[in-house]
Each structure stands twice: as C-alpha cells, then as structure tokens.
Amino acid sequence: MKKVGFLEKAIPYPGPNDAIVKTTKALLCTSDSHTVGGAIGPRENLTLGHEAVGIVHEVGSNVKLFKPGDRVLVGAITPDWGDLASQSGHSSQSGGPLGGWKFSNTKDGVFAEYFHVNEADANMARIPTSVSDEMAVYCADMLSTGFMGAENGHIPIGGTVAVFAEGPVGLMATVGAKLRGAGLIIGVEAVPRRQELARTYGADAIADFSKEDVVQRILDLTDGQGVDTAIEALGAAITFQNAIKVTKAGGTISNVGYHGHGDFVSIPRIEWGVGMAEKTITTSLCPGGRLRMERLLRVLETKRVNPTLMTTHTFPFDEMERAFEIMDKKLDGVLKPLIIF
Numbered sequence: 001m002k003k004v005g006f007l008e009k010a011i012p013y014p015g016p017n018d019a020i021v022k023t024t025k026a027l028l029c030t031s032d033s034h035t036v037g038g039a040i041g042p043r044e045n046l047t048l049g050h051e052a053v054g055i056v057h058e059v060g061s062n063v064k065l066f067k068p069g070d071r072v073l074v075g076a077i078t079p080d081w082g083d084l085a086s087q088s089g090h091s092s093q094s095g096g097p098l099g100g101w102k103f104s105n106t107k108d109g110v111f112a113e114y115f116h117v118n119e120a121d122a123n124m125a126r127i128p129t130s131v132s133d134e135m136a137v138y139c140a141d142m143l144s145t146g147f148m149g150a151e152n153g154h155i156p157i158g159g160t161v162a163v164f165a166e167g168p169v170g171l172m173a174t175v176g177a178k179l180r181g182a183g184l185i186i187g188v189e190a191v192p193r194r195q196e197l198a199r200t201y202g203a204d205a206i207a208d209f210s211k212e213d214v215v216q217r218i219l220d221l222t223d224g225q226g227v228d229t230a231i232e233a234l235g236a237a238i239t240f241q242n243a244i245k246v247t248k249a250g251g252t253i254s255n256v257g258y259h260g261h262g263d264f265v266s267i268p269r270i271e272w273g274v275g276m277a278e279k280t281i282t283t284s285l286c287p288g289g290r291l292r293m294e295r296l297l298r299v300l301e302t303k304r305v306n307p308t309l310m311t312t313h314t315f316p317f318d319e320m321e322r323a324f325e326i327m328d329k330k331l332d333g334v335l336k337p338l339i340i341f
C-alpha cells in the first residue's frame with residue numbers, strides 16, 4: 001500500500017451552486033484502498049473518501065433547498081446534471097467515463113473536517129429525523145451500488161439470483177434482490193461471518209467456494225437451468241467468469257464489482273453461448289442524485305434493511321491510518337469501518 005497520512009488544508013469555499021459540508025460520519029470503502037494502491041493512477045495529496053454524511057456549513061447563492069445546519073447525506077457520485085451523459089440517463093458518466101465520481105478521484109474527498117459538494121441541490125439529500133447518521137451514511141455508496149446491482153439485473157419476480165461475493169456491496173445487492181422479489185437468492189461466499197450476514201439480508205442458500213464447485217452447486221440449486229440473474233460484486237476474473245457460467249441463456253450478468261487489476265476481463269466462450277446465448281452483461285457506477293438518495297433513505301426510514309450490521313469497526317478521524325491498514329489487509333473480519341469526526 002502506498003502512503004496515507006494527514007494534511008492541513010484550508011476549508012473550501014462554495015461556488016454559487018455548491019455547498020460546504022462539515023463531516024460527521026464517514027465509511028471507508030475497498031475502493032479507497034484501490035485508489036491508494038494506484039488502481040486509477042497516481043493521486044498525490046488528494047483527500048480520500050467518498051461515503052459521508054454531515055452538517056451543511058455554507059451554501060452558494062443559488063442553492064435553494066439547503067441551509068447551514070441541515071443534516072445531509074451526500075452521494076459518493078456527484079454528477080454534473082446538465083452534462084450530455086446525464087441528459088442521456090447516464091449521470092455517473094457525466095464529464096466522461098466514471099466522471100460523476102469526483103470525490104477522491106478528481107477532487108478532494110470526504111475524509112476531511114469540511115468538504116465541497118458541487119450542485120448541492122441535486123447531489124445532497126436531507127436525512128429524515130428517524131434515520132441516524134450511522135445508518136444514512138450507507139446510502140452514499142453501499143445501498144446505491146448494491147441495489148443497482150439488483151436493478152440492472154432485471155430480476156423477474158420469483159426469479160433466481162446468484163450474488164458473487166457477500167462483501168458490503170454484495171450484501172446490499174442481496175437485499176436489493178429480495179426487495180425486487182427474487183424467489184431464490186444464492187450467496188457465493190466462503191467467510192462464515194459474511195455467509196451469516198448474507199442469510200440475514202435475504203440469501204436462501206450459500207455456495208461456498210472453499211468447499212465446493214460453486215458453478216455446479218448453483219446449477220444444482222436451479223434444476224440445472226442456471227440463474228436468471230448473476231450479480232458480480234467482487235471484481236475478480238474468476239467470479240466474473242463464474243457469473244457468466246451460471247446465468248441461463250437470456251439471463252443477465254450485472255457487474256457491480258470494481259475490476260482493479262489486470263489488462264483484460266475475459267469471458268468463458270462456450271458458456272457465453274459462443275456469443276449468441278443472449279446473456280446480457282450490464283455495468284454501472286453507483287448512481288448519485290437527490291432523488292435516488294431520498295429513495296434509499298426511505299428504505300431505511302421504513303426499516304426495510306439495517307445496514308449498520310455491516311459496521312465491524314469504529315475509529316475516530318485521527319486513527320484513519322489504522323482504519324486504512326485494516327481495510328487494505330482485510331484484517332479482523334473487517335466489512336465497513338465507520339469513521340467518527
């Protein structure tokens with residue numbers, strides 16, 4: 001892992017459409033570790049982090065919906081909503097591929113006492129009184145990305161779903177599959193604690209790659225047909241290939257995994273029906289925006305899911321380096337470390 005540490009920076013100022021948020025809670029993400037490791041290229045002196053909630057500190061003159069003191073959720077992805085990609089329905093790609101991902105990619109992220117939010121009216125959401133910061137912060141990325149995995153999977157009601165890897169995104173994809181009405185959800189996971197959480201969040205069966213051939217197991221569980229939808233929530237060659245193998249002809253492989261290594265992601269030719277089995281591969285980056293975040297917060301408000309079961313560690317902000325070490329080396333059964341400011 002490359003070096004992480006603390007820097008003194010000035011409090012940012014808002015442009016007319018922007019806001020400055022005083023951070024209260026944040027979550028560390030595996031993609032932060034990828035960034036430190038150089039997966040998106042070198043990043044010098046860039047503030048990390050993209051999952052946070054906070055209190056509005058200052059707003060620009062055009063901001064209509066928020067005022068200082070408001071308790072807000074900020075999306076991990078903060079698109080430019082006037083962009084052509086946004087107008088065509090792909091706001092996470094505004095400004096170019098992955099361009100809606102600004103925090104800790106193209107601008108300073110949220111692991112700071114204050115951070116800047118572009119287009120505040122569109123990229124923040126007020127947190128309902130009944131939803132705690134510890135819950136709401138999961139909507140920045142984990143619920144949005146995981147649910148998107150299910151949404152893009154076009155799961156038929158009663159349909160069959162395999163979720164490859166029950167890390168935080170896979171777990172929320174499992175919840176998403178259940179909320180979408182899946183009839184059978186198979187979690188692919190080897191870590192006992194994650195298997196248990198997958199069951200808590202809606203998995204009906206577990207395929208354990210440390211003990212069995214998971215492709216065969218999934219085929220057995222689906223009477224040899226394969227699943228309607230496979231959700232790839234890890235970003236590894238083997239899980240991506242297995243996702244294609246277990247998906248029935250006409251089914252959907254919904255990729256939400258971050259493929260952080262290698263030059264190519266390869267497709268198993270025969271199981272892909274030599275290109276003609278009508279298996280659709282969908283990909284997407286965490287959707288942002290106020291509408292989306294208000295929906296996700298409603299799911300918490302009505303107690304459809306409790307994401308805080310994934311909070312395995314809590315650190316004060318000044319112990320951030322330790323949090324990074326635990327996340328990077330996947331120590332101590334880590335799922336999501338919560339950072340308190």
Ligand code: ZN
Nearest residue numbers: 029031051141
């Ligand atoms: Zn994240």
